[in-house]
Amino acid sequence: MSVEPEVPIVQVEEVRENPVLYKIISSDNHVFTISEHAVKLSKTLWDLITNLGLTAENALDNPIPVENVNGKNMETIVQFCERHKYDEEEPEYTNYIREFVLPEWDRQLLSIDNEELFQLILATNYLDIQKLMDYCCRVIGDMAKDKTPEELRIIYGIPTDAEDDALERSASDSPGPSG
Amino acid sequence: MSSVSRTSPTLATLPVDMVKHITDYLDIDSLWNLACTSKVFMEFIQDLKIRTGGYHVDIQKGSYRIELPAEHYCYCNWEEDDDYLIDDLNKDFKDFQSLFPENIDFLRIDPNLVRNFDRFHQECTVLSIGAHPMEYCRFKAETCPTEKLDLLLNNVNFRKGLALNGPKPLVTENKKIFNIDWLLIRNVTWITPEFIRKLKNKIVYLMGTESLTEKDINEYLKDLKSGKIDNRNLQVIGFNTGFGRPRYDREQVLNGLDTTQVLDQTYKVADYDKRIESELFIGTSSANGDIKIFRSFDFNRDDGTKVSVEFMYRTVRVYIWNQDKEQEKEKVTKKRGHAKDTNGPAAKNPYSHHSSPPPNVYNCGVSRYLLPGNIDYLLIDPKIAGKFKNVMDCAILSIVTFRKGLALNGVIPKMWKIWNIDWLQIRNSSIPIPLSMLYNKIINLWDISTITEPQINRYLLDIRDGAIDQPNLSLIQFRKQSGWNSQEILSGLGTVRCQERKIYKLKDFDEKMRMDTFLPFGLDENGIELRDTFDFVRRKDGVKCSVVLLDWVVRVYVWNQMETKKRARGHPEDKDTNDATAKKSCY
Structure with missing residues (x-):
């Protein structure tokens, strides 16, 4: 039986950088730590960090509250950003948008129920993470493949014309805030 | 939402x-x-x-297809009853239009729906009636009376192209067919010489021209030359004799037209519209409308416009170089054969029209003093060649006649030291060529009646065995219009067939080479791609030689582009050879 030499295990990412970490608090008070490279994928967060003047020294002492995103979605977002923080900028693929294939890791990450997915896409929109937005749209688009209009109504939560009219009528009949 | x-x-x-x-x-x-x-x-x-791009709609008896080619989308429907079929098509197309409002680029209608021709009122870019007869081999094809066909042509608004395919002859003299930009007619057994004179189209292709003889085409070309054909739009017109029928006789078609043979030109279709590719209006072309003309017989119309006549298998295709006057102007400033000259060089005028050259032809001294520079290309009529007594230095000297070809005799070769010049081309001659004495780098021997297959074979054997010492040789080509017997040429050479792709780069490539037809088409500073060659090795120095066999050209590329050491054939480190695994040929 061989004896393993005692050497410290060093994560590859730690070798690549001595990361500056930031703290984010979700709407339901979950705290997440995210590296500088990862947080840069969110234009909203990075603008906030820049405007608040957070630095490597004071970053962890000043958690950033994000009130529009719950803990579950924030966890997905942080995982996504950490995974893709070193990605090279992708070329515009608008011409081949329908041929673009979602990487398997990301497909697994986004295998969540429809309601969560729609909430995630809203959170992504708020945090302005372009790549995650593209990926979410791809997943939502793929749901429509080979589905009938009736099936699409259920999947996407689309009311029929009659339901829509009825909802609109009841909304207009109900008294307004002042009423 | x-x-x-x-x-x-x-x-x-x-x-x-x-x-x-x-x-x-x-x-x-x-x-x-x-x-x-x-x-x-x-x-x-x-x-x-x-934006989905335009529609292709194809309706046949029993089914229809609505395609969006840019989206790789196709929708099909089947219906036995013709009335319901057309109703369904109209309804489905209306639905598609409501969501993706695009035009019909291509509409094909089956002539078997002749009884319902009055129900088509679409607008489209190209209207195609019927298809190739082969597509109807299993079906009974209805005859399409002229009045019914005219009804369809009058009802459908086709804007750019019309293809009357058949399978049975679609006979009409509807006025719309004479004015549409692109016209294709198959089975033109019914067309007369008078009919083709009435055409005002830009691109015309007539297939199965049984009724048009060489004499008819010759007379048409003569009328085109003299300006009697009243069609200023005409760019390309093609005549195809049809499958299984003999080819047009070139001599008869060109009789009395004073043509000049020209190689490797590129004809650019004016205002090229990709939708022209939806039918066989112009035959093959690249995506931007450039048509490669490998060999044509050119003459000038009386108004100065060049006309090229190309013979390709059963097709005679006539190109009129009047697409773009601006390009024409630009062309004047370029030298013949300029790499960027997409419209090809101007056709040369037969020298027989000039009894003597203009007086200032010999005296370039003044202009050279004012505009110092070398002469890259000097073109001399053999009739006056004797008057040039070493008065000019130039990179390329071209001596040509346009009627009978270059008539080299015992004096001119000596005078011009042709056997030692770097690039040599001899065309249309019956003088014996001393192949073993050629010390040139690039040699193009073109329609030399004295060169035979056994002679080329002997020459190649001598190169292989070192009996001929031609250290400078990079490329030699033998062309013959009637074609070569390749088996005889390769006999006993022990070549290895190599079908792998390799790039041959010419040592000391000089852009000036392209001013005349020294090089095979496609060979430029980046080299040329060779795919199917028969290779042998020069025994004295191990240099590989690749023989390319085409119908009427034999080319030998010598891979002496770098210092080459003698090594076994197919050595894996040999950068010039990708044929280590080439199989032994049967030759």
Whole structure:
């Protein structure tokens, strides 16, 4: 039986950088730590960090509250950003948008129920993470493949014309805030 | 999206920009089904005005197809009853149009629907009636009377092209066919010489021209030359004798036209529209409308416009170089054979029209003093060649006649030291060529009646065995219009057939080489791609030679581009050879 030499295990990412970490608090008070490279994928967060003047020294002492995103979605977002923080900028693929294939890791990450997915896409929109937005749209688009209009109504939560009219009528009949 | 918002998000409650982003990922079927879910989504997708590219619609007896080629989308439907079939097509197409409002680029209608021709009122870019006879081999084809055909032609608004395919002759003299830009007619057994004189189209292709003889085409070309053909639009007209029928006789077609043979030209179709490729209007071409003319017989119309006549198998195709006057102007400033000259060099005038050259032809001294520079290309009529007594230095000297070819005799070769010049081309001659004495780098021997297959074979054997010492040779080509017997040429050479792709780069490539036809078409500073060659090795120095066999050209490329050490054939380190695994040929 061989004896393993005692050497410290060093994560590859730690070798690549001595990361500056930031703290984010979700709407339901979950705290997440995210590296500088990862947080840069969110234009909203990075603008906030820049405007608040957070630095490597004071970053962890000043958690950033994000009130529009719950803990579950924030966890997905942080995982996504950490995974893709070193990605090279992708070329515009608008011409081949329908041929673009979602990487398997990301497909697994986004295998969540429809309601969560729609909430995630809203959170992504708020945090302005372009790549995650593209990926979410791809997943939502793929749901429509080979589905009938009736099936699409259920999947996407689309009311029929009659339901829509009825909802609109009841909304207009109900008294307004002042009423 | 929905007019009423809900608490938990759905596609119907997402912001419009996000829904639009999602629709970018939907294919045509999914978009259609999404539009069918509700009025709101139907209007939303209509408002997106999604660009899908034009439609191709094809209706045949029993079925129809609606395609969006740019989206790789195809919708098909089957219906036995002709009336219902046409109703369904109209309804489906209306539905598609409501969501993806694009034009019909291509509409094909089956002549077997002749009884319903009055029900087609579409607008399209190209109208195609019928298809190649082969597609009807299993079906009975209806005869299409002229009055019914005219009804269809009058009802359908086709804007650019018309293809009357058949399978049975579609006979009409409807006025629309004479004015449409692109016209293709198959089975033109009924066409007369008078008919083709009435055409005002830009691109014409007549197939199965049984009724048109060489004499008819010759007379048409003569009328074209003299300006009697009243069609200023005409760019290309082709005549195809039809499958299984003999080819047109070149001599008879060109009789009395004073043509000059020209190689490797590129004809550019003016105002090229990609939709022309939906039918066989211009035969093969590249995507931007450039047509390669490998060999043509050119003459000038009386108004100075060049005309090229190309013979390709059973097709005679006539190109009129009047596409772009601006390009013509630009061309004047270029030298003949300029690499960027897409419209080809101007056809040369037969020298027989000039009894003597202009007086200033010999005296370039003044202009050279004012504009110092070398002469890259000097073109001399043999009739006056004797008067040039070493008065000019030039990179290329071209001596040509346009009627009988170059008549080299015992004096001129000596005078011009042709056997030692770097690049040599001799065309249309009957003098014996001393192949073993050639010390040139590039040699192009073109229609030399004295060169035979056994002679080329002997020459190649001598190169292989070192009996001939031609250290400078990079490329030699033998051309013969009537074609070569390749088996005789390769006999006993022990070549290895190599079908792998390799790039041959010419040592000391000089752009000036392209001013005349020294090089094979496609060989430029980046080299030329060779795919199927018969290779042998020069025994004295191990240099590989690749023989390329085409119908009427034999080319020998010598791979002496770098210092080459003698090594076994197919050595894996040999950078010039990719043929280590080449199989032994039968020669």
